[in-house]
Amino acid sequence: xxxxxxxxxxxxxxxxxxxxxxxxxRLAVLAAVERHPHSPAESILAAARAELPxxxxxxxxxxxxxxxxxxxxxxxxPPHSPALYETRVGDNHHHAICISCGRxxxxxxxxxxxxCLTPHWNPDAxxxxxxxxxxxxxxxxxxxxxxxxxxxxxxxxxxxx
Amino acid sequence: xxxxxxxxxxxxxxxxxxxxxxxxxRLAVLAAVERHPHSPAESILAAARAELPxxxxxxxxxxxxxxxxxxxxxxxxPPHSPALYETRVGDNHHHAICISCGRxxxxxxxxxxxxCLTPHWNPDAxxxxxxxxxxxxxxxxxxxxxxxxxxxxxxxxxxxx
DNA sequence: CACTTATTTTTAGCAACTCACAATAAGGCG
DNA sequence: CGCCTTATTGTGAGTTGCTAAAAATAAGTG
Numbered sequence: 564x565x566x567x568x569x570x571x572x573x574x575x576x577x578x579x580x581x582x583x584x585x586x587x588x589r590l591a592v593l594a595a596v597e598r599h600p601h602s603p604a605e606s607i608l609a610a611a612r613a614e615l616p617x618x619x620x621x622x623x624x625x626x627x628x629x630x631x632x633x634x635x636x637x638x639x640x641p642p643h644s645p646a647l648y649e650t651r652v653g654d655n656h657h658h659a660i661c662i663s664c665g666r667x668x669x670x671x672x673x674x675x676x677x678x679c680l681t682p683h684w685n686p687d688a689x690x691x692x693x694x695x696x697x698x699x700x701x702x703x704x705x706x707x708x709x710x711x712x713x714x715x716x717x718x719x720x721x722x723x724x
Numbered sequence: 725x726x727x728x729x730x731x732x733x734x735x736x737x738x739x740x741x742x743x744x745x746x747x748x749x750r751l752a753v754l755a756a757v758e759r760h761p762h763s764p765a766e767s768i769l770a771a772a773r774a775e776l777p778x779x780x781x782x783x784x785x786x787x788x789x790x791x792x793x794x795x796x797x798x799x800x801x802p803p804h805s806p807a808l809y810e811t812r813v814g815d816n817h818h819h820a821i822c823i824s825c826g827r828x829x830x831x832x833x834x835x836x837x838x839x840c841l842t843p844h845w846n847p848d849a850x851x852x853x854x855x856x857x858x859x860x861x862x863x864x865x866x867x868x869x870x871x872x873x874x875x876x877x878x879x880x881x882x883x884x885x
Numbered sequence: 886c887a888c889t890t891a892t893t894t895t896t897a898g899c900a901a902c903t904c905a906c907a908a909t910a911a912g913g914c915g
Numbered sequence: 916c917g918c919c920t921t922a923t924t925g926t927g928a929g930t931t932g933c934t935a936a937a938a939a940t941a942a943g944t945g
Binding site: 746747781 | 931932934
């Protein structure tokens with residue numbers, strides 16, 4: 564317990580910079596998210612409790628929500644999954660999710676800064692001012708592909724009767 | 725009540741083609757989704773009940789789930805919103821959501837068939853086999869932009885203390 | 886028309902959050 | 916350094932959106 568003083572202090576500074584108070588709860592949450600990117604609130608709670616056992620679920624929800632609003636954290640919601648959080652913000656990157664095992668990988672933005680970012684509006688649509696474009700790739704990771712080829716019986720696909 | 729026999733029959737055919745039974749509930753749900761694209765289950769229930777008052781919420785969930793699996797419907801889940809459904813499937817198009825009022829607009833795929841679709845994998849990542857890429861644009865629609873410029877008091881933005 | 890079984894209904898149940906309010910403790914101040 | 920204000924956390928309850936189990940109903944088949 565000696566090498567995370569710098570991270571500690573960095574987060575503290577960031578909190579102060581945003582006019583937030585530096586509490587052990589917030590530091591614990593931040594550290595937990597940093598160490599377990601792409602995690603849901605529940606896992607973050609569990610991870611944070613390792614170093615702060617009395618931490619509450621509510622606090623985690625409140626903190627995650629607040630820090631996300633401040634853009635100190637980024638939240639995204641894959642289909643059929645609770646919201647996931649990560650500390651990597653500001654660089655607009657995307658995510659690939661394995662529909663089989665749920666694993667999430669980061670994917671850098673394909674097209675530089677603004678991704679596939681300028682939508683082609685239908686002639687009849689009233690264009691919006693786009694602020695961000697979340698791209699969510701869905702596929703099958705190598706491990707799961709392997710598993711499907713193997714012996715097994717049910718590929719658990721469509722049933723179509 | 726005379727002009728929707730064709731739609732009726734088209735959906736019935738599609739259901740049969742997928743080995744599903746043609747029930748008034750399924751037809752009502754399909755019709756409701758078609759008439760109210762980008763709607764959550766609850767709204768679809770309400771809309772469908774207009775023509776089939778005894779329809780159950782459960783049935784709607786079951787039907788929506790089943791038809792989505794069959795790709796007769798498409799589901800997507802904007803942040804902070806329940807799942808939305810639409811009948812426009814097969815043409816990979818995307819969605820733009822107004823973060824202020826929640827309105828959803830369809831956006832045709834920018835890059836032809838596969839959208840911005842080939843992720844650039846980080847050197848250390850094990851690439852997945854991508855099947856689909858959902859792009860979710862978030863921004864502010866013209867109406868809401870207007871509203872924000874106007875007199876009002878709280879733009880309901882960050883608070884940053 | 887009878888029969889099989891998909892589909893719907895009924896009734897519970899649950900996960901992931903949100904809300905309201907009391908208790909606690911940062912950070913500013915004298 | 917102790918006091919005070921108010922952000923933050925904790926407590927306890929409540930909600931939404933959806934899934935599960937089992938009984939009732941009704942498509943489609945022969």
